[in-house]
Amino acid sequence: MRVKVANAPVSFGVFELATEPPPLSADEMVRALSEAGYEGIDSGPIGYLGTGSGLADRLAGNGLLLAGGWVDLPYSEAAAYESGLPALEAALDVFAAAPPAPEGFGPRPTLACSGSPERFARPGGSVPGLAASEWAGYAARVQDATDRCRERGLEPAFHHHLGTYVETPDDVERLLELTDVQLCLDTGHLLLAGGEPVSALRDWSDRVGHVHIKDGDTKILAQALADGVDLRELMGRGGFAPLGEGELDLPAVVRVLGEIDYAGWVVIEQDTLPGRRTVAQNIADQAANRRRLEDLGL
Numbered sequence: 001m002r003v004k005v006a007n008a009p010v011s012f013g014v015f016e017l018a019t020e021p022p023p024l025s026a027d028e029m030v031r032a033l034s035e036a037g038y039e040g041i042d043s044g045p046i047g048y049l050g051t052g053s054g055l056a057d058r059l060a061g062n063g064l065l066l067a068g069g070w071v072d073l074p075y076s077e078a079a080a081y082e083s084g085l086p087a088l089e090a091a092l093d094v095f096a097a098a099p100p101a102p103e104g105f106g107p108r109p110t111l112a113c114s115g116s117p118e119r120f121a122r123p124g125g126s127v128p129g130l131a132a133s134e135w136a137g138y139a140a141r142v143q144d145a146t147d148r149c150r151e152r153g154l155e156p157a158f159h160h161h162l163g164t165y166v167e168t169p170d171d172v173e174r175l176l177e178l179t180d181v182q183l184c185l186d187t188g189h190l191l192l193a194g195g196e197p198v199s200a201l202r203d204w205s206d207r208v209g210h211v212h213i214k215d216g217d218t219k220i221l222a223q224a225l226a227d228g229v230d231l232r233e234l235m236g237r238g239g240f241a242p243l244g245e246g247e248l249d250l251p252a253v254v255r256v257l258g259e260i261d262y263a264g265w266v267v268i269e270q271d272t273l274p275g276r277r278t279v280a281q282n283i284a285d286q287a288a289n290r291r292r293l294e295d296l297g298l
Contacts, residue, residue: 002263006067009044013274020274034062036287043069066098067265068108075141109156113164120163123231125193139178146181157184157210163231169195188214198252205260215246236273243289254296
């Protein structure tokens with residue numbers, strides 16, 4: 001397989017919905033990931049790793065490429081979507097300034113939905129999503145964002161995600177049917193939304209353009225739902241486990257990536273909240289996650 005392995009700031013509790021200050025600096029994070037053997041990093045919140053030459057110098061100085069980054073937009077509402085487009089353009093400006101990358105390993109804008117409040121409160125696929133009449137408009141706006149990325153020379157991938165309107169396998173199927181956007185397949189989010197990541201890799205192989213490898217624990221999800229806590233607290237409780245400690249069949253995932261001849265970025269993530277583990281523990285977790293994939297041949 002022609003694959004490079006990256007990590008992401010969310011593994012350290014640095015992400016767009018975090019309300020706490022980052023628990024470590026950008027320099028500390030990129031240095032730790034470089035020393036752990038990663039080849040790339042996702043952007044995290046736009047600006048966290050820097051912009052322009054600051055971003056390029058920080059990554060190049062640590063031997064890392066920019067794998068991509070999260071850009072969420074409210075596709076479910078036309079006016080809100082239009083209002084969010086400047087943020088998309090700003091993110092694309094950041095990606096365009098990334099260090100030069102080999103062919104096939106430029107940064108992938110990771111398009112995502114701003115979310116469904118009802119599903120955010122009850123993650124896992126038990127809450128209905130879009131009505132049938134709403135899908136055409138939703139998909140048209142996803143396609144518009146996709147086209148805007150391509151006009152800038154960047155190929156995006158759409159990230160299905162707990163707590164959003166594209167959460168379940170059925171939601172993914174509908175989006176793929178109505179657009180030509182590539183898929184960012186996230187094994188952990190799919191697992192906790194009732195999907196089967198190994199089968200999904202095979203079934204959607206012709207549309208998978210980006211892969212997030214993440215483990216998940218449905219027992220923690222079930223307890224979170226019983227306690228009435230939301231997606232954010234599920235992350236804090238360890239719903240996304242270290243690789244090999246949840247229910248993901250990681251060897252099978254790696255094997256199928258080879259079977260489908262996947263080429264591109266594999267981003268290891270372990271979504272968490274700031275302060276739930278120390279920075280030293282976060283760094284150790286991500287070094288161990290990298291070794292687990294390396295032991296499997298990635």
